[in-house]
Amino acid sequence: MMAGGAMPGRTIPQPVEAVPETAPPIVELANVSKTFGQGRQEVSALEHIRLAIGRGEFVTVVGPSGCGKSTLFNILAGLTEADPGASIRYGGQPRAAKELLGKVAFMPQRDLLLPWRRVVDNAILPLQVEGMSRAEALKRAAPMFPEFGLAGFEKHYPHQLSGGMRQRVALMRTFLFERDLTLLDEPFGALDALTRSLMQRWLLEVWQRHQRTILFITHDVDEAIFLGDRVVVMTARPGRIKLVLDVKLPRPRDAEIVTSPEFIQIKRQVLAAIEEESLKSFQQATGG
Amino acid sequence: MSNKTAALGADIAIGVAGPLLVLVLWEALVRGLAVPTYVLPAPSAIAAQVVTDLPLLLGGLGVTLGEAAAGYAIGAAIALALACLFVLAPVLERILLPVLVALNSVPVVAFAPVALLWFGMGPASKIAMVTLAVGFAVFVNAHHGLRAVDESAANLLRSFGAGPLRQMVLLRVPAALPSIMNGLRVAVVRSMIIAIVAEMIGAYKGLGWTIFEATQQVDFLRVWAAIAVASAASMAVYGVVNWLDRRLVFWR
Numbered sequence: 125m126m127a128g129g130a131m132p133g134r135t136i137p138q139p140v141e142a143v144p145e146t147a148p149p150i151v152e153l154a155n156v157s158k159t160f161g162q163g164r165q166e167v168s169a170l171e172h173i174r175l176a177i178g179r180g181e182f183v184t185v186v187g188p189s190g191c192g193k194s195t196l197f198n199i200l201a202g203l204t205e206a207d208p209g210a211s212i213r214y215g216g217q218p219r220a221a222k223e224l225l226g227k228v229a230f231m232p233q234r235d236l237l238l239p240w241r242r243v244v245d246n247a248i249l250p251l252q253v254e255g256m257s258r259a260e261a262l263k264r265a266a267p268m269f270p271e272f273g274l275a276g277f278e279k280h281y282p283h284q285l286s287g288g289m290r291q292r293v294a295l296m297r298t299f300l301f302e303r304d305l306t307l308l309d310e311p312f313g314a315l316d317a318l319t320r321s322l323m324q325r326w327l328l329e330v331w332q333r334h335q336r337t338i339l340f341i342t343h344d345v346d347e348a349i350f351l352g353d354r355v356v357v358m359t360a361r362p363g364r365i366k367l368v369l370d371v372k373l374p375r376p377r378d379a380e381i382v383t384s385p386e387f388i389q390i391k392r393q394v395l396a397a398i399e400e401e402s403l404k405s406f407q408q409a410t411g412g
Numbered sequence: 413m414s415n416k417t418a419a420l421g422a423d424i425a426i427g428v429a430g431p432l433l434v435l436v437l438w439e440a441l442v443r444g445l446a447v448p449t450y451v452l453p454a455p456s457a458i459a460a461q462v463v464t465d466l467p468l469l470l471g472g473l474g475v476t477l478g479e480a481a482a483g484y485a486i487g488a489a490i491a492l493a494l495a496c497l498f499v500l501a502p503v504l505e506r507i508l509l510p511v512l513v514a515l516n517s518v519p520v521v522a523f524a525p526v527a528l529l530w531f532g533m534g535p536a537s538k539i540a541m542v543t544l545a546v547g548f549a550v551f552v553n554a555h556h557g558l559r560a561v562d563e564s565a566a567n568l569l570r571s572f573g574a575g576p577l578r579q580m581v582l583l584r585v586p587a588a589l590p591s592i593m594n595g596l597r598v599a600v601v602r603s604m605i606i607a608i609v610a611e612m613i614g615a616y617k618g619l620g621w622t623i624f625e626a627t628q629q630v631d632f633l634r635v636w637a638a639i640a641v642a643s644a645a646s647m648a649v650y651g652v653v654n655w656l657d658r659r660l661v662f663w664r
């Protein structure tokens with residue numbers, strides 16, 4: 125599915141504008157809340173989340189750990205129901221969370237590679253779940269190995285790979301599961317800084333080539349700005365959306381962009397929002 | 413690499429040296445103290461008896477192994493099917509699990525009279541008892557392994573749209589394989605023991621019956637020879653299952 129005019133600035137560097145306005149959103153959340161437990165153990169993980177994501181967008185969600193980012197993803201992947209009163213529209217249709225099972229490509233925080241499956245067989249797992257034969261799935265996957273930096277490692281087992289390679293296998297598995305929305309939960313969280321920065325640029329290339337819609341979780345402000353068309357800043361628990369910022373940095377983005385005045389300007393706004401929030405919760409905690 | 417081989421060599425050396433040392437001490441003790449044969453024969457005497465009685469012992473071993481293998485196969489198959497079924501249909505589990513736990517709390521040998529009554533003195537009663545013993549050992553391990561699957565991995569499969577059956581085939585069974593293999597390994601020795609004990613209680617053939625008969629005839633050397641053959645066979649089968657385990661659960 126080509127997004128065509130709805131995706132400006134993918135190859136020619138120019139600001140990304142009005143993506144959510146011109147194309148109908150793939151997913152639209154309103155009043156999404158989630159409470160765990162009951163009575164005194166009640167934990168409010170998400171409160172009144174409102175968010176729309178347009179086709180082809182790369183939206184990043186940044187927030188302190190424990191603020192409900194993974195919970196939001198679990199709802200979008202269909203694994204957790206939101207509290208009653210939530211509205212989730214997917215492809216224009218109102219949906220209960222569980223109706224999203226099998227409709228969203230979801231990469232959880234841990235790579236969850238199956239140790240008894242070779243790299244290839246881990247990558248094609250979602251295709252086999254869909255009922256595709258192994259032979260056909262392998263044919264589909266074969267051209268992707270070089271692109272994901274895994275050429276020559278098809279027959280390896282997960283325990284033989286480095287952390288960065290394991291993440292790429294998990295990403296490849298997610299990309300082979302072609303869905304309108306792709307959710308990536310802190311995919312680079314466990315990697316060292318250098319590998320991480322390489323993987324970020326590589327992910328942008330892959331995203332542009334495959335033309336996917338990505339919602340990407342991170343707790344790293346730089347990563348959120350570097351990758352995203354928009355950055356969604358969440359508050360500490362209960363997770364609310366504090367701020368949504370358009371990132372009008374040209375694409376393709378290279379590593380130096382993080383030192384550009386525009387980047388620093390955006391970073392300042394994000395950090396100020398986070399600062400204000402932590403100050404608030406600090407004052408609440410100290411009763412001041 | 414060479415380090416590994418050396419370590420393996422050392423392991424084997426220790427594995428062989430231990431039993432060998434015991435045999436030598438045993439032989440020396442029996443000879444030195446002139447222990448009478450009916451109390452404890454020397455290993456050399458037992459070995460000689462094994463050679464003389466070889467046709468008889470091998471015949472008995474064949475019968476016992478056959479019963480143990482048949483009971484093992486039936487018991488393991490039923491146990492695996494039941495464990496999968498319980499995980500797929502928790503209602504069944506809630507109804508049947510207490511029954512199984514109650515049955516399992518009685519030693520299998522206690523069922524011997526009933527087995528003889530129902531299935532007669534032939535191999536059928538031995539197979540039934542082995543089935544019961546193996547079934548419990550495999551079921552407990554398989555059930556535990558199938559349920560202990562990482563929930564995030566199950567959720568990942570669910571997010572791909574996998575239903576309970578696909579999750580079972582693609583995730584639960586392979587993830588439970590170490591646990592299942594453990595049950596299968598424990599069950600090997602158990603199947604041999606139960607088959608032999610069942611034969612001692614009442615049979616026409618088999619190693620257990622040979623032991624029983626020789627005891628009646630006060631032929632203690634033959635008793636020991638039969639025991640030696642039985643334990644050698646048990647160890648050999650156990651070795652095969654161990655090897656299979658390492659091949660199948662290579663990622664552990």
Ligand SMILES: Nc1ncnc2c1ncn2[C@@H]1O[C@H](COP(=O)(O)OP(=O)(O)O)[C@@H](O)[C@H]1O
Nearest residue numbers: 160161167169188189190191192193194195196
């Ligand atoms: N299944 C659950 N039961 C109870 N509390 C949960 C559950 N899942 C998450 N939480 C709580 O919800 C909050 C948000 O968790 P999570 O979404 O994992 O945060 P993040 O991904 O932003 O680090 C945390 O306080 C966590 O303890």
Ligand SMILES: [Mg+2]
Nearest residue numbers: 193194233309
């Ligand atoms: Mg998380």
